[in-house]
Amino acid sequence: MFEGRPDRDDEIVLVGRSNVGKSTIMRELTGHSVPTGQKPGVTREPNHFDWSGQSFMFTDLPGFGFMSGVEGEHREAIQTDIVRYIEDNADSILAAVLVVDGKSVIDIIDRHSDRGEIPHDVEMYHFLEELGVPTVVAVNKMDKVDDKDERLNDLCDRLGLFPPWQQWDDEVIAPITAKAGRIDSLRTALQHHIRAAKRDELLQFVTA
Numbered sequence: 001m002f003e004g005r006p007d008r009d010d011e012i013v014l015v016g017r018s019n020v021g022k023s024t025i026m027r028e029l030t031g032h033s034v035p036t037g038q039k040p041g042v043t044r045e046p047n048h049f050d051w052s053g054q055s056f057m058f059t060d061l062p063g064f065g066f067m068s069g070v071e072g073e074h075r076e077a078i079q080t081d082i083v084r085y086i087e088d089n090a091d092s093i094l095a096a097v098l099v100v101d102g103k104s105v106i107d108i109i110d111r112h113s114d115r116g117e118i119p120h121d122v123e124m125y126h127f128l129e130e131l132g133v134p135t136v137v138a139v140n141k142m143d144k145v146d147d148k149d150e151r152l153n154d155l156c157d158r159l160g161l162f163p164p165w166q167q168w169d170d171e172v173i174a175p176i177t178a179k180a181g182r183i184d185s186l187r188t189a190l191q192h193h194i195r196a197a198k199r200d201e202l203l204q205f206v207t208a
Contacts, residue, residue, distance in 0.1 A: 002085050006048050009055040010199065011092055012190065012206075015082060015124060016099035017108075018063030021140040023047070024178040025099060025186070026060045029206065046085065056202050061085065065120045079120070086131065094202070095134045095193040097186065098125055102139040102151060102175065109158045125159050134196070136174050136189040143177040184208070 014022045027033050030049045050057035064079040086093065100121055101108075112119040128135045137159065145151050152165035152173060165173045171192050174185040190206040 002046055002081050004045070005059075005085075005089070006050050006057055007055075008050055008057045009092060010094050010197075010202065011048075011057045011059050011089070012095050012097065013059045013061055013086065013089075013093055014097045014099060015061050015086075015128075016063065016097075016138075017065040017101070017120065020063070020099045020101045021178045022060050022063065022099050025097065025138060025140070025176070025183060026058060028178055028181055028183050029058055029187075051205075054202065054205075056205065058205075064124075083127065086128070086133070090131045090133055093133050094197050094199065095136060095190055096128050097136050097138050097190075098128065099138045099140055100155070102142045103144045105139070106151060106154050106158065119158075122158060134193040135172065136186060136193070137172060138178075138183075138186050139173065139175045140178050142175045143180060143182075148175065 014026060016022050023033075026047065026049065032049060046062065047060040048057050049060075061082050062078050064075070064082055086096070098121065105121060109119040109122060125135060125137065137155070139152060139155065142148060149165070152175060153163035156163045156165050156168065156173065161168055161172065169175075169185060169189075171189055174183075174189045176183045176186050187206050187208060191203055194200065194202050194206065
């Protein structure tokens with residue numbers, strides 16, 4: 001189980017597979033780089049970034065799912081710790097950002113579905129939904145996607161959301177390219193959830 005969580009009343013968590021760009025998004029949101037392992041699956045602990053003046057933080061959780069060179073038992077342990085962390089702190093989580101790779105997410109979801117498995121991304125989305133944690137799906141690396149609307153509509157379909165994706169773009173679906181600093185749609189969605197929680201004083205942390 002993860003240890004050493006800072007004593008903060010509210011947080012925004014980033015979850016997702018390895019190599020989808022969570023740490024880059026964290027850097028864009030906070031203005032600071034966060035430590036990462038040399039290869040996927042090395043980092044077992046969350047990276048927290050908090051401010052002394054506010055009881056609030058961002059948390060970048062370790063990646064889940066397949067990781068090259070990492071044993072299945074180790075991957076399962078990571079995912080179990082992520083689930084427990086979210087369950088234990090659900091009341092403090094203002095919003096969760098589920099980060100997916102816009103170029104590969106549909107193929108990954110369909111590959112698992114075709115094998116009769118519940119895809120990790122879909123499972124995590126519904127897990128967060130069941131806990132009542134407001135969730136933004138940050139669809140990263142959109143600069144590598146040619147058929148943007150079709151891809152985002154397909155993702156909505158896989159998550160059980162009715163297309164077109166545009167009806168979810170202020171709250172749920174946020175197409176971004178974090179490496180280029182283009183995360184405005186994510187900021188807009190997070191602002192929506194912060195306002196909904198009546199925590200307007202925290203808007204400063206998700207405003208460019």
